[in-house]
Structures are given as C-alpha cells and as structure tokens.
Amino acid sequence: MNLILLFKDDFIDENKVRLEDRRLRHILEVHRPLIGDGLRVGLARGLIGTGCITSLNDTSLEMDVSFIHPPPSPLPLTLILALPRPKVLRRILLSVTAMGVKRIFLLNSYRVEKSFWQSPVLEPESIQRQLVLGLEQSCDTILPEVFLRPFFKPFAEDEIPELIKDTLPFIAHPTTPEPCPRDVRQPVTLAIGPEGGFIPYEVEKLISCGFHAVQLGERILNIEAAVPSLISRLF
C-alpha cells in the first residue's frame, strides 16, 4: 500500500479522516507510524496529498489530510480481455489497475469456461476490492471502469465500432507475423484472448471490425505475463 485511498465515508470533518478497517491494520503492521508522522493519501477520484496522524491506537487512526497534486496520467488504453479463470482475474485486475488502465471489458469467448461467469470474483464489491488494491499499489486515485460482456457477438457488432473509434485497435494473436508495435503514443484498444486463444471465428470477427493482429514473439505466454508485457510494449 504505497498510498492510502480515502473515500467520502472516511471523513469525520472537512479535512479529517478516521480509519478503522483493513487500511488501519495494514498501516499498523507495515508502516508502523507514530503520531505526527505523515502518510501518502489520495482522495478517490481526486488529488493526492499527505495525511498527518493525529490519533492512533489498535482500533482507530485519525489524520489531518491535505491534497496537493493530481494522480498519474491514465494509460490511453481500453482493454478487452476474454474472461480469465477467477483467481487469475483477481490478480490481473490489480495489475492492470496499477499500470493505469481505466477501461476494462471482460468478454466471453468460445474457450472461456461457462462457470467463470458465475464466480463471486465478478461481484461488484469483489471487483472494486482489486481495483482499490491496484490504486493503492501505484499511488493513483482514479478507479477504472469494468464492464462485463457475456456475449461475444453483440458486443463485437454493436459496441466495438464505437469503442475503437480514434484508437489503434490491436488483437494479441501469437501466430500472426506482425510484431506488437512499441511506444505508440496514441490511444489503443487491445483485445486479448483466453487460454488457448480466441477461436478463428472470433479473430476474424474482430479483424472485420478493424482490429490488427499482433504478436509478442513465437512464445505463447500465460495471461498474467501476456497482459503486462503487451501493455508495456505499447506504451
């Protein structure tokens, strides 16, 4: 937790917050501060600043907070990700949030196991938890938006044309000859398939929508390595 993310409910006065939850326990165990110490704080969807500890015990911490500078710039990336298995999804949500992705579509694909869509990891509170962990990791305050799209075809036909407008639309596809470009400096829409890849119908559909197939080399990476690798290559 490199930044303590604060929400409206944390405020007990205009510039004063009280923490009694997971964040307090983390601060006590990891930061081990004293009264008077400063901690980096951020206001959800707002500025970053400092919290000066005014009161601290095992069940409660109070800070006077002031907010000074804006959060880091978001990545100009819309990520379309075939829904990974639940455990992997949790970690990916944290990682891509930490990397600065602000718009994530979780999409069905032929090779996504149907049971994944029933996972409690997809409940809004569970998704939110991973996003907050990602922001706390990377000292950001802007929560990404996560959209569930359990039907491939209507998403491709009805939403993608609008979504990819004014962006470079790439689909990661290990068997294609074209390497993923580096340092593009333009907004990108990036589609990444499931374990085993998108099926040919899905790849063709996305290409017919305007996507370009790109690859990271002859190695087929696991999703957890592929997603940060692709993002880091592009930006």
Place this chain on the structure above:
Amino acid sequence: MNLILLFKDDFIDENKVRLEDRRLRHILEVHRPLIGDGLRVGLARGLIGTGCITSLNDTSLEMDVSFIHPPPSPLPLTLILALPRPKVLRRILLSVTAMGVKRIFLLNSYRVEKSFWQSPVLEPESIQRQLVLGLEQSCDTILPEVFLRPFFKPFAEDEIPELIKDTLPFIAHPTTPEPCPRDVRQPVTLAIGPEGGFIPYEVEKLISCGFHAVQLGERILNIEAAVPSLISRLF
C-alpha cells in the same frame, strides 16, 4: 500446456514414450485426443516435434515421437530478483520461464521477509515444477537455471562483477529519472527489488558495481506486473 515436455524416463523405446502422470490427466481433460492424433512434444533440453498417439486409456498414453526443430531462442537476460513472497514466486517463475529467461538469481534484500527463505516453494522439485509449467506454456524445452543467494553483500561483491561482464546491467528503481530503454538487442542483467524496493544501501551497492537505475514510469507496480513489463520493454 501447449507442448508436452518429455524426459528420459518417459521413453520405453527409442522413439516411444509412455505417460501416466499429470501430463496424461491434462491431455485427457483438455486436449481429449483420439488414437492417431498428434500432439506437440519437446525433449527436455532438446528439440521440438510431434507425438503420434498409439495407445490411450484412463491410466496410460503411448506416443511415437519425432523431433524436428529447435526450441525458441532464449532471452539474453540474467534476472536478479529479490526473493518475492512464496505464492508470488511460484507464478513469477512460471511467467519468466515462459518469456524465455534462462538464468535467475533469487537474492536476499533487507526488505525480504526472512521466513520466505524457509518456504517449501524453494525446494528444487517445487522450483522445477514451475519451470516445467513455464516451458509447457511457451513451447520451449530449455530449463532455466535458478540460483538462491540468501546473502546480498557477498553476492554483490564476489559474483556480480563477473555476472554483468558484457551485459547492460540495469536496476529497476521507480524513483530514478531515467526511463527503462526499449528493444536493447544486447545481453542484459536486470535486478528487481522486493515489495517496498531495495534499500538505499543496496541500490548504491549495485550502482557502484556498474548497474544503471531505470524506471517504467511514476507508477509503482506490483512485482507480478513489473517483471513482465520490464522484460517486455527491454526486448
């Protein structure tokens, strides 16, 4: 499992293997092949080819195998990684093996919890399991070497000078101004700190050995995102 990795013990004849373990169960559950079908196989530390199934039931699978082409090129990278927490280590070993890293030093650092060095994840069989999963993922056959270095100072003083010879030595350090270079096309030694980072003494020690501090942007990434991001940026 995009490739079935074969070891000497699997051979029951010169060009015939029998599988009865985890690989058989995976093949039955995921590939669901018939007799006569071909599977991609690779000989550990050797060539890649095809296995043609000659016999198959719930407890055993036999294939006639032939090996044709070499595995993908290794990355010219030596990775020095402050020992991550055990669960993270397992996943990182798989990911970096899939990416083609062939030499990994797991190093102590002030901020590495001592208990991590006692983890069963560090036992040779446990490490080997993750390396094999990484090779199966990326269709490679060359097992990386993994070295444990539980003492920072003697490693830095006695081994690093030889290790970094003829390589670009980088240390990932989020607060440094120099961005991580792209597409270096030279051998690299890359040092990545623990959660919370290397302490100043460690950073200075590595810099005095010849390392250059580089960063990936103002965001502090979790290790699981940082490692693939840095590798993908460099190569």
